[in-house]
Amino acid sequence: MKILLIRHGETIANKTQLVLGTSDVPLTDLGRRQAKAAAQKISSMEPLPNLLFSSPYYRAKETAGYISKLTDLNPIYVDGLKEMNSGDMEGIKASEMNDKYPEYMSRWRRDHSTARPPGGETLGEVHTRAWKSILEIFNDYDEDLIAVVAHLFPIQGIICNVLGMHSNHFDKLAINLGSISSIEIEKDSYRLVSMNETVKID
Template identity: 35%
Template sequence: MQGKKTELWLVRHGQTDWNVEGRYQGQADRPLNEIGIRQARDLARKISDVKFAAIYSSDLQRAFSTAKILADEREVKVDPRLREIHQGEWEGQLFSVIRERYADFFEDRRENPLESRPPGGESLKEVAERVKSCVDEIAARHPGERILIVSHGLAIATLIVASLGMPFSKAFEMIPENADPKIIFWPPDLNGKGK
């Protein structure tokens, strides 16, 4: 069945209080807030006629709760490789404080977006490799099928840029809104695209 593309519906989890407060979540296991639950329910209604061969989710509760709402009694397969970037010591901290306190890091990230990492956290390259390995396996299990994946902003953004043949450094600009599905085909067909 080689050559059959898998249609991936990528959904970032619903809103959390830390999204609203402007805090780095990373792999901190925060629940959906009331708006996040409503976002997931609204999306479930919008896509109720779409048939998925399987549903996969990050194991973090904000993603898994979103996936359970979207699944409507169907099985949700959990894979921790779909987690968000690990923000290390920054998890739970306000963006504004981190940007002020670690201005050198953001300069370094501009210069070296793939390798730079927060203290004790992951690099963009590590996230992209981790998520890609998971999605490669999912696509190999489901060639030519439609799959729903519920994950996190930057994790999803790495898949979007890969599917478009864009450099991974652009992932920071491609983070989707909460509960706003993005459809890509996997594996990417990069003939004539990217390097």
């Protein structure tokens, strides 16, 4: 099974460097153009994806919607593909994290995978549930090509698992907004086919 991993397009939170996990925000004008460009690339593939999965958050649903229009695939929403729950840090500026949450940031610098924001979840938990969702899709559906729309941390977690990398090395994987990565999964083997392919937009 080949799986396309599509990161949603830009949101205002991405544009203004806000911590955003569970908040439901729409795409910006640029984000919609990114999503349309990704959808056009996917719709030109031969063969087309057989199934479309998505995080249920609006920015991912909106991105999946553009793919749906061009492929006639109805999105299947999967909770395990959600972005990291940032808890009490949700909505603050990234530049304020050190001042407002020094204990968490100290733990984060020591071990990304186990540091838990107040009221939120750890990066390791995000990576585990995202990978579990991918394996469930592989086991439940007998298809050659599927598309998955998700977020930065889940996609990085999936690729970390494919490569056998520890979650702490997630930041070595560049996954741009609106980008497409792809993996192949067989019964006992995983392979990264492409990563962070970004479609040029006008």
